Amino acid sequence: MAVTSIANASFMVLERAVQQRARARSGAPNPTRAKVHPNSRVAGSFEDDFFYSYAKGETDRIVKNADELLEQKNAVRRLARAEGRELTEAERLVTLITPAAVRVLKKLATLARTCAGKVFPTWxxxxxxxxxxxxxxxxxLAILATMGILDKQRRCVPIEPTAERPKAKYEQTSNVYRMRFPNRLVQFLPMRMRPVPLPEDVVQREADRVEDIAAMRLWRSPRQAVTEDIEDAGLRRVLLSLAAAMEKKESQKNGQPLLDSYSLYADGVGLVGQRFDA
Known part of the structure; x- marks a missing residue:
């Protein structure tokens, strides 16, 4: 049991290191000459899970909230200056919003309302x-993403190599977007625009559900962790083979048979009918 725990812990550390590894630009020329940004995903492989299904009037509420933040940003800055303190993290995010950001958000919200939440316009x-x-x-777009109002995912599409780009496999295409209004910005809205708080039993039930899910994830096998958390197909294939080898090795260490399960001195199937005290 101790050896298994150490193996699982080692695998989780390796997985976290791979996920958090930064992609630094070395300054060397790009051998593929492909204009693909880091962290891009292949178009058509994730959109169904990415796009939101907005409720009626939800996009309009997001835009109205952003308009209200634009009006409140100067008041937030004046209040912090009058109290002689630095801006909090939430207050700093409010002061980032600009009229241009609200204008862009309105156009994206219109697309979300008319296209069933599928928003992927070009610049x-x-x-x-x-x-x-x-x-x-x-x-x-960068301001809206920093504030948490806009989620953006870059996409790329497979291409055929050409004479000018013999090693290129992918090319950048339009990004996909989804909108929401983060809870940490709700406090800067007027009371009439804030949502009705949930009952305490609902909040507690949701907290218990999140805690139960976190506890269940701790007991995942290495292969389950790789399948659910690793998005890159090549890296997932390598880690799956490593996880399978680790599980096979650990399963052979404590392979003691269950002697009572094949006791044949009495009639019956299984333990029932084989032992008088079963």
């Missing part, structure tokens, strides 16, 4: 619809 489309410059659109 050129956003520029044309908002009338903003490309650099302003990039800053607006």
């Amino acid at each position: 050129k489309w956003i520029e044309e619809k908002t009338g903003l410059a490309r650099a302003t659109v990039g800053r607006a």
Whole structure:
């Protein structure tokens, strides 16, 4: 049992190190000449789990909340200055919002409302619809992502290598977006715009559910952990083979047979009918 625990712990440390490994730019030329950003995912492999199914009026509420934050940002800054203190993390996020960011959010919300939550416009489309410059659109998207209002995922598509790019396998395509309003920003909204708090029993039941799920995840086998947590197909295949070898090795260490399960001195199947005290 102790050996198994050490093996599982070692595998989890290896998995965490692979997930958190930073991709640093070395400054060397790109041998594939492929314009693919880091952390891009293959288009068509994740969108069904990424996109939200918005409730009626939810996108409009997100935009109204963002408008209210834009009006409150200066008041938040003045209050912190009057009290002689630094801005908190939530207050700093509120002060980041700009009119351009709200304008971009409105166009994305319109797409989400009319396209059943599937939002994947190009930067050129956003520029044309908002009338903003490309650099302003990039800053607006970055601000919304930092505030937690916008989730963005870069995508790439497989391509055939060409003479100019003989090693290129993927090419960048449009990003996908989804919107939400984070709870840490709700405190800056007027009372009339804040959601009704949940009953305490509902909150406690949800906390118990999260705790139970976390406890169940601790007992996952290495192969289950790899299958659920590793997204890269190549890395998942390598770690799955490693996990299978580890599980096979550990299963052979304590393979003692259950002697009572094949006792033949009495009639019957299994333990019932084989022993008088079964």
